Amino acid sequence: MNIDRTTMLDKVKKETDFWDIVIIGGGATGLGAAVDASSRGYKTLLLEQHDFAKGTSSRSTKxxxxxxxxxQQGNVALVLEALRERxxxxxxxxxxxxxxxxxVPNYDWWEGPFYGIGMKVYDMLAGRLGIGKSKKLSREKTLELLPTIESEGLKGGVIYYDGQFDDSRLAINLAQTALDHGGYTINYAKVTGLLKTNDAVSGVKAQDQLTGxxxxxxxxxxxxxxxxxxxxxxxxDDSDAQDIIVPSQGVHIMLDKDFLPGDSxxxxxxxxxxxxxxxxxxxxxxxxxxxxxxxxSPELEPMAMEEEVDFILDHATKYLTGNPTRADIKSVFAGLRPLVNTSGSKDTADISRDHTLLVSLSGLVTIAGGKWTTYRKMAEDTIDKAATVAGLKEQDCITEELRIHGWLKNVDREDHLxxxxxxxxxxDKIIENNPKMGEPLHERLPYLKAEVIWAVRNEMAITVEDVLSRRTRALLLDAKASIEMAPEVARLMAKEAGHDKQWQEKQVEExxxxxxxxxxxG
Incomplete structure (x- = not known):
């Protein structure tokens, strides 16, 4: 089905009745809550001030x-929960x-036994949801699997298994899952205030960021x-409210595959x-x-600091024989972790990644902290609490076994689609109808013209940035290539959505x- 943001928003603006649950924020946590609430049968609306996963949720370590x-910190409860959610x-x-x-490459005699035991504990905690057994590797096997690892002083390694994903693609699929269950998820709709009745929160004031x-x-x-x-x-909600968030910046750099060939x-x-x-x-x-x-203070487009990039490069040079330099960086991106500080710790590395659920005197339900892996459990806890606060009819959470939009078991991972x-x-059908849509947008990246059309029609992509940063991952993979793609992406979007030449030029510039x-x- 085509997803038309304008039609959806018009319905929201004309709706005079009460929504059961309105969620502010379209990152991992908010989208997870929208899926949970809508799949329970609650009348659900999510409003996001920019694009889905614009902030932290598209900038994770994947x-x-x-x-x-x-x-290592001894937070076994969080590890247990996260492994189950994984x-x-x-x-x-x-x-x-x-x-x-x-x-884990080992360079000291004690590291092999130490990390070997640690990973066995990790395996054990995963239980029946484990995805592979860890084991110690010889020096030779470690070098075979990591041919570009620094070999001097290498004693061996420990191999273990975890999950990897595409964060903003999952965010888009969660928005679609909520829609599939009757919920409404709308981007570029900023909440500007709260409505109150007898000091209790009874709704929100919002602004359509596209029309004002x-x-x-x-x-x-x-x-x-x-x-x-x-x-x-x-x-x-309360002008005297205490700040609870301590933002912590995490920076990543992108390098060519030559620096670490192989699958590990x-x-x-x-x-x-x-x-x-x-x-x-x-x-x-x-x-x-x-x-x-x-x-x-938080911002929508945080910037990597020179010392952060140098820190990553220094460590990469210690472990990779290719010794990457600044010139090798294809893209650098920064994300802000919404850490909840109730301990008074000044060191953000020490602040817990557990999620925190708060209910204000007005009845506003706040969910903060946590991480992508535990988004589903955070959503379940949040909607349980929100339903109780609002006196909604009790409905069981069904997301443990709920297939997310796009679910397909056996996929060809060699095909980026x-x-x-x-x-x-x-x-594929878009390409079949117009073979030109099967052409790549750039020689250095795999993305096709058809993906732009699909993003506008079915994934609520509004801007060129939505397409190049979050519907595709061009910006994160090769920033210069993405800039070179921008004019063609703008042209395709304009043709699909009915925008003029001026819109195209402004979009490319922005x-x-x-x-x-x-x-x-730098």
Whole structure:
């Protein structure tokens, strides 16, 4: 079915009755909550100020994992929950989530036994939802699997298995899943205030960011799922509300596959800032990160700092014989973690990644913290609470076994269109009807013209950035190539959506301004 944002928004603006649940925020947490609420049969609306997954949820390390670092910290409960959710997500979105082998290279005599035992505990905690057994590797086997690993002093390695996914593609599929179950998910609709009746939250004020039109929505329950912007909504509710979010910036760089050929990823369990460092194959490139840098205030387009990029390059050079430099970086991106600080800790690496659920005196339900892997459990807890607060009829959560839009079990991972799952058939049809749509948009990337058409028609892509950053991942994989693709993407979008030449030019200009920030020329 074609998804028409305008038609949907018109219905929302004309609706005078109450929605059961209105969710503010279209990242992993908000979209998960929309899927949960709509699949229970609640009348559900989600409003996102920009595009789905514009913020943190498109800028992750692309891992569905239990969290080896949390095991080091002794947070077994979080690891248990995350490993269980990892198993469920692999079952519920097999077109987007896959098993990924990770190798911990050992350079000290004690590392082999130490990490070997640690990974056995990790396997054990996964139980029947485990995806592969860890084992110790000889020096020779480690070099065979990681031919570009630094060999000097290498003693061997430990191999283990975790999940890997495409974060913004999953976000789009979650928005579609909510729609499939009768919910409404609308991007570029910013909540500007809360409606109250007798001091209780009874809806939201919002603005259509494309037309500037203001509208109001009545709701029995309102959920604040705005990630790093959580405090802004809490302040709308209560001007004296205490800030609870401590934003922490994580930076990643993208390198060519030559730096780490083969299928295995590298996991470095301890860096100078106490973080785990990953070098992971992703979309035929290598993703390396991440950092943990406290930042003062959140923004939609955070910038990587020079010292963060140098930190990643320094560590990559220690472990990769290719010794990547700044000139090798294809793209650099930064994301902000919405950490909830109730401990008073100044070190963001020490702040728990557990999620936090709060109910204000007004009845506003706030969900904060957490991570992509546990989005489904966070949503379940949130909708349980929201339904109780609003006095809604009790309905059981069904998302543990709910297939996410696009579900397809056996996909050909060599074909980049596998990310669309069962929707791939419709994209193939676009190409069949017009073979020109099967042409690539750029010689260095696999994306096709048909994907632009599909994104406009069926995935609520409004801007060139929506297409190049989140419907495809061109911006993250090769920022310069994505800039070169922008004029053709704008032309295809304009033709599909009925925009003029001026719109195209403005879009290309705006996109270049954003994409320039992903090119590291420092």
């Amino acid at each position: 891992l569905v994992h239990g969290g080896v670092r949390y095991l 198993g469920l997500l692999i079952q519920n979105a097999p077109h987007l989530v896959k098993n990924q082998s990770f190798i 039109e203001d509208f109001e929505v009545n709701a029995r329950a309102v959920v604040n799922a705005t990630g790093v912007f959580t405090d802004d909504i809490l302040e709308m 990823a590298i996991m470095v369990p301890h860096t100078e800032d106490g973080r785990v460092l990953f070098a992971v194959p992703w979309h035929d490139k290598i993703l390396v990160g991440t950092t943990d840098t406290p930042v003062e 596998h990310n669309y799952g069962s929707d791939k058939v419709a994209i 996109y270049k301004t954003i994409a320039d920030r992903y090119i590291f020329s």
